[in-house]
Amino acid sequence: MPIGDPSAYARGSIASTAAMRIRPIHALRRAVREQYASLRRARREPAAGPARSRFAMTAARPLALPTVRLVIARCSVDYAGRLTAHLPSAPRLILVKSDGSVSIHADDRAYKPLNWMSPPCTLKEEDGVWTVVNKGGEKLIITLEEVMHDSSHELGIDPGLVKDGVEAHLQELLADRMEVLGEGWTLIRREYPTAIGPVDILGRDADGATVAVEIKRRGEIDGVEQLTRYLELLNRDPLLAPVKGVFAAQEIKPQARVLAGDRGIACAVLDYNALRGIEDDKLRLF
Numbered sequence: 001m002p003i004g005d006p007s008a009y010a011r012g013s014i015a016s017t018a019a020m021r022i023r024p025i026h027a028l029r030r031a032v033r034e035q036y037a038s039l040r041r042a043r044r045e046p047a048a049g050p051a052r053s054r055f056a057m058t059a060a061r062p063l064a065l066p067t068v069r070l071v072i073a074r075c076s077v078d079y080a081g082r083l084t085a086h087l088p089s090a091p092r093l094i095l096v097k098s099d100g101s102v103s104i105h106a107d108d109r110a111y112k113p114l115n116w117m118s119p120p121c122t123l124k125e126e127d128g129v130w131t132v133v134n135k136g137g138e139k140l141i142i143t144l145e146e147v148m149h150d151s152s153h154e155l156g157i158d159p160g161l162v163k164d165g166v167e168a169h170l171q172e173l174l175a176d177r178m179e180v181l182g183e184g185w186t187l188i189r190r191e192y193p194t195a196i197g198p199v200d201i202l203g204r205d206a207d208g209a210t211v212a213v214e215i216k217r218r219g220e221i222d223g224v225e226q227l228t229r230y231l232e233l234l235n236r237d238p239l240l241a242p243v244k245g246v247f248a249a250q251e252i253k254p255q256a257r258v259l260a261g262d263r264g265i266a267c268a269v270l271d272y273n274a275l276r277g278i279e280d281d282k283l284r285l286f
């Protein structure tokens with residue numbers, strides 16, 4: 001470029017300025033592409049190690065998950081509701097079931113939880129703290145100190161309980177002879193379906209009141225608890241309510257009888273052999 005040529009100098013200056021502008025734009029586009037690719041890789045490949053937090057969710061959500069979640073953690077638990085209760089720090093199993101319930105278990109109480117929250121309820125997960133709230137405003141606060149295991153499992157549709165021969169036969173015989181429970185009692189249906197499982201027998205007493213009957217070969221506390229859950233659900237149905245309960249078994253433990261009486265549930269001891277005799281007389285043609 002000739003030294004004395006102003007127009008050439010101007011052209012060179014403009015070209016140089018354009019080049020300076022283009023280079024940052026190219027760099028910016030390249031940086032955006034690299035960041036986008038990095039985000040896509042992060043979505044495909046979950047982060048490993050302690051940087052990944054399983055408890056980073058902050059929004060409360062209804063608990064109605066298609067899977068069962070198992071968490072083994074060192075934790076403390078506080079319950080705030082009609083009364084207060086505290087479980088000090090210890091390793092425990094936290095079970096979040098697909099029906100929305102949350103329960104905390106130790107290794108020394110068989111199937112019974114140390115504390116629990118029945119559905120429907122919501123779960124709010126923050127950094128190391130779970131807050132479970134039911135429809136009554138009661139709270140279960142789980143403080144997680146160390147998580148040793150966290151997994152979710154799809155169990156699918158459960159086929160339900162298959163009763164053994166004696167228990168199933170008791171149900172069949174009693175449904176056929178409701179007068180054993182009281183004069184004028186009638187059957188509505190065997191295996192009456194509910195959202196938490198079938199009620200063994202649903203019937204009506206002489207006054208026309210609905211009665212739910214739970215049948216066991218050996219009557220224990222867990223059977224009373226099971227019938228209590230059925231009654232709580234059935235009494236929400238205006239077409240059935242009020243629904244009374246009868247706990248029927250060949251043998252009823254004293255503790256189960258006391259708990260049933262406390263909850264307004266009647267107890268009936270069934271004689272399997274006598275019921276079979278009734279059935280034999282009924283079927284005898286001569």
